[in-house]
Amino acid sequence: MNSNPDIQMKNPKASINLAALKEHIRAVYRADDRPWVIGYSGGKDSTCALQLIWSAVQELSVEERRKPVYVLSSDTLVETPIIVNYIDETLAAINAAAEIQGMPISAQKVVPEISDSFWVNLIGRGYPAPSKRFRWCTERLKIDPANTFIKNRVAEFGEVVMVLGVRSSESATRAQVMSLHKIDGTALSKHSTLPGAFVFTPIEAFSVDDVWAFLLQNESPWGSDNSDLLAMYRNAQAGECPLVVDKQTESCGNSRFGCWVCTVVTQDKAMEALVENGEEWLEPLLDLRNELAATQNPDRKREFRDFKRRDGSVTFVGDAETSIPGPYLFDYRKELLQKLLEAQELVNTNAPPGEKTTLIQDEELREIRRIWRSEEGDWGDAVSKIVMSITGRKLPLDGTDNYEFQPSDAEVLTKVCSEHDLPPRLLAQLLEAERSVRGLKRRTHIHRKVAAILEQEWRGEDAVLEERKERLALQRQHASSDPLFETET
Template sequence: MTSNNETNQTKRTGLDLGALQEHIRTVYAADDRPWVIGYSGGKDSTCALQLIWSAIRTLPEDARRKPIFVLSSDTLVETPVIVNYIDETLAAINAAAADQNMPITAQKVVPEISDSFWVNLIGRGYPAPSKRFRWCTERLKIDPANAFIKNRVAEYGEVVMVLGVRSSESATRAQVMSLHKIDGTSLSRHSTLPGAFVFTPIETFSVDDVWAFLLQNQSPWGSDNRDLLAMYRNAQAGECPLVVDKQTESCGNSRFGCWVCTVVTKDKAMEALVENGEEWLEPLLDLRDELAETQNPERKREFRDFRRRDGSVTFVGDAEASIPGPYLFEYRKELLRKLLEAQEQVNANAPPGEKTDLIQVEELREIRRIWRSEQGDWGDAVSETLKAVTGKELPADATDGFEFQADDAKVLADVCAAHDLPPRLLAQLLEAERSVRGLKRRTLIHRKIASILEQEWRDETIVLNERKARLKDREASSSNPLFETES
């Protein structure tokens, strides 16, 4: 049955919403594969979910037999305004689904703590993501969403992913969407996930179609789509979709996405939010801009080690300088302090209900573990920084036990100074021994010791001077011609 709103929108946009909803019901009833709807909280995914909800709700309750999972991905570095909006919306979706006897459950997925942005950037020293080294997307978005989908495939055999993507967004997206189409059906094969199919109900929609539908049709879970429109206007933003493959372009420029994103030159969405009254978010913008500055080719060596994470030193061609490695440990400690200070400032000025943790307790623990094992940070700089900035203690748990303390670090430094050894070298050797204690077979320790000793432990000046000398010798030898003696 076609509503007056649907009839009016058909006249204004040329879309036949009644036919589209009948098509959705047909696809839904065609098989037993559950649906997974990617929901980012933006206009396109909201439009797709609302369309499907209104279509399925007209079915008799006994025909609503297939489960529909609404899946939202939280990278743990989303803009706080968006995180709070999505959390409230997911709760409203679950409440409304239960009240209306809809087969819908909403939940969000997050990255594994060891894969989180701050654990990699502050803990391991990964440089801020760039177009050439975009290490974040797979860890923060693709892997968590794909893990959920794979679990549903294991449970049900196959699933249908419903994505709020439109072919008019870009030529690349249109090409990707058409590439995996299955002839004679409305589904496509997922590009990387076996057992997963893709359904794109708003594929032919324009931006105007999306907003016309949202503003002329009431949200079935009780949200006000005018609030969504206001958020877009304030941020001058587009939507950052659920990412489940590497073909989906990175969010950036004017899109809602991670507030730490340095893949783009400027975070226009965050800048617009600040300019339109959300001044409490300004510390996030300042920190993001600082991370972007560490990518400046002229300043990279201020922030980054001359060694790679594995302790090797890599040169390209005849370059005298090595390829920059991870952030220096001292700079990582500075970043942690600035992140915690930004968190304090944001929460001190945030409107009611908008307070947020920019970094999770579990991330702080993992950073502490990495710093202790890789940097010999026995003095526990994470706990010291947290206490100094926030006045809070880092809660301990059963996995936090560590034998070496700050006093031990002083003894280690004295011993290493007496024997002209890098303290980190000896700290890593001791950690390697501690990690295999109690094991019956200790063959692993030999590989660990060899790996540690093979790292470059000399000062940068010594290594680079040696490099220059080798290049000079090679140049000198190549410029001397070889003379053949007369026979």
Template structure:
């Protein structure tokens, strides 16, 4: 059988799946996004293994789904319901499938990075979200299975027909004489792509002609794609996996593209309760406009330094300002409240989790000089609730302290942010017996750029002017 088989040879594909499954004791980890390709791959594997005697279906097949915590609400419900059906059907039919949802660590989540640390909305040039929200959680699960079993086989619903680049990447990692490929970044992990040779039409043909073994109606999947007019977002396990782009099965906050046509299509198809999500996403996308960047982002990078574009005095903007981060949180909570009021019963409308709010508050207070402790007031004003906020016994400063410090710094022409940073360093080591690192942290703080932007740019222009002056000819020697 040729590796580049036709999708019409389904019985041969089933036999190949069974042969690979029985060839060794390496567990399988099947990436499931809920979209057509991963559904097709899972259904192919399930149907093939169902033909084996029960005693031969001993090796586990872990079905993992990545929840970035900013998935489109409709998709969250669909995937949760599907995973529950897969679990129930696997138990009832004696199949070896076990479902798991992988999520990013709270300190790596989208909102903690954006609203907490001030990371700007993702773009094609700075797509910081993919690795933190998708690659790391999936790889942590895979590495845990590697530690447990020695090696694993990833089963992915990727297809060569997706793009020429994807086809090239898949062939590059292929093991000669085998249907497996090496994982691009994880040792002891291998990749099997059962529907690699399928075209898009062949995927839909298979799904519509073969009933779902776990009880889903694949026609519902067709309707979801028709309503969204877009493709799916695959489970991302490395940087070679295609981006979601305009994907229907992606994050509702995605700003990598100019317009989210998928969400617009969902709203147009009757789900207008999602309008606040689209408005918020469009507001994030607008911050990528060059003129807007100057309003909402600090001129310093997170390192405290100022960076310029090559051979110019054009400053490369840093993170969102603290003031804008407060605005982002306030509007996100207001959007959540509106969505929860308008959404049909049962929809996943929790846009930001309480654990994320606590993490953001901690970053604001310890890293960004939020002496006024603005988080509780913002949550109270937007949601009308009082959360169980942690009371820190350390030497925190109050809003009144901040006003007094601002007055003193202005009188002495000293940057208030610098003094706040130094005081926060002192506070964080307060009461410790050994403070051997405090001097290094103070030195790092003093080495950051604290001058006004105008002064920094003026110095840069002077430097550029000097480098542009032609050097004088060498003096003649008598």
């Protein structure tokens, strides 16, 4: 760790001296051999930081540009289409310009694992739309993909420096988080969760005016027009979502650019502003997002969600006679998939040239299909049928085998189960568990799978709730006849 005080800003609260700041950046860059990873979201702050870094490093000699600078953008796969297209074009321009200018800069995009994607969790597994109390999306969609890239660079180089375009004036919380891990005598901070990663925030002293002044007075080194970025902000009345690499980073919200499906906030002001300012082709996304938000209404949760949890258990709180809602009902998930594909078709029909988008990928559809078959006993292949009915195309089914159960098998299963008064889904799960270990020499896992399936609650909701009422009534009866209870009350 270099502790040279010369690489610190003389007075970060003073008006911005660009010449001094660039020299400061160059000093930090030359101080060690740790590669830099610049978090790039496509918004004003990250663009300002990247452009500033580029300008400063470009003034070094070719020999001094010895260590790589990775520009890292995180695509959650549910970003606002306009932003996705803008970032894709920008990353391509960055790589082309870096090669021409001999800069040690390379840009790449990370995405979540398909099994962790938003639609696989929400439509496939039935996770309810994210809320402040159950924000399951941030870690899966943002933190994990970025951290995997950073950990790989740490494994390769030993340590890395993350360059983030965050500003202390943006919020009191952010300023507190930024100062929490500062290393005395250096320009760096320790990363809050990643060993071997350090954080450098070159524009932390900038105000919003400083950011826009820099962007509009200095040409982009990769050829972008920053006035287009300003116009995009004006149309959306928006801020930006930073690259999220830990749970301390504030989530998007209010009028920020970010995931178009975000239901953590009450209103998606950025999307609403885009639609109001001429981007009417995005309205189907806003409608679908608002429908997801409506499922969070406490008075309507039971319309959309199962009475059981995903593991088949039923959970009650205190003396409540109704259970805690579980995942979205299977029928509602099928309805959501249909509406998502309809929105995709409508958006692409009305999108301006070059703005066509994919809301859900084939890989996600195949994973949803796999989950529905194994967990819901969906041998009728609802995913493929929905895709065909909405898009008119056949879903490619890579990796399927001749041992998959077919719709005709589902008919036989239903008949057998009705004769023996068994839930078809129970028997379907048991058969899928057996099929999953087909061909394996060691079948030890099958016992645990079968046990987990049999331990689920397979009775209907009415039977479970009736038993709950009887048990509570019995408890109250025993309590009222207990002398100790009478004394205490």
